[in-house]
Amino acid sequence: MAQVLFLGGLGRSGTTLVERLLGELPGMCALGEVVHLWQRDVRDDERCGCGDRFSACPFWTKVGERAFGGWSNVDVDRVHHLRESVERTRHIPRLASASAATAEVREYASFYSRVYAAAAEIAGARVVIDSSKHSALAHVLRWADDIDLRVVHVVRDARGVAYSWTKKVSRPETDGAEEMTRYSPGRSALLWNAHNAAFGLLARRGVPVRRIRYEEFLADPRAGLIRLADFAGVPLRPEDLDFLRPEKRAAEEGHSAELKVGHSAAGNPMRFTVGHLPLRHDDAWVRALPSSQRRLVGAVCGPMLRAYGYPINVASEAP
Incomplete structure (x- = not known):
């Protein structure tokens, strides 16, 4: 049975960073956003986190051979059809019901x-990490009999998420030819509510879910990783966290990480980062997100912001 640590939440919430750090731990293998593997990698042959094209990556070549007898044997059109049929946010109420384990749901989960x-098996890992984020996919995977699913629900302040979705970010795997999707603050606020509520529903259906606040994780990544490794059932030794280093920046104490080459199939451009990575708390939104947009997102997401322990009024924090 595959042991899977699924990182969930709305995009731009910090899941890629959490995945990269978890992937440095012994016994854990970070796979990136597997939900995009079928199109971006199997079909479009985009770049793996190691820098190679997917078809040239030794790791993913071996995975394809072991899983399907080669990636050419995967019917990508069938995967897309199943995704449209069962893995959409609008399907979550049905997926959460007791009668959701249809043949299509189980077939779709079987690809994963x-x-x-x-x-x-190829990585010699006890746990694989899927940072797909999609709440509907997590609801699908809970019906797979051969997956031991544990979910890390990553939450970030909705206003920081909204600001991040407005920024232009190039996709390195396309050599700068494409940009990542952008949303308006109002749109991202609605998505923030929907996706985070869906993970709360998943927990009520008996799936082990551990919620973390991204800001708290960044403040003490060592303690955060210890807690997540314990949740995943992976024992750690003190030296397993030596890749984390204390770092002084200006008048603040912070941390940095030394990252090895990874094999993330898809995701945030950070998946290509190798070597020194400062772990900075990104609060640029407090100054850069217009006050009218801060108020809009705060109003739309207010109840859940309160539930997660975030302040509603942040106007006084701006210079």
């Missing part, structure tokens, strides 16, 4: 379970 099992 085969990738997870093969990746764990």
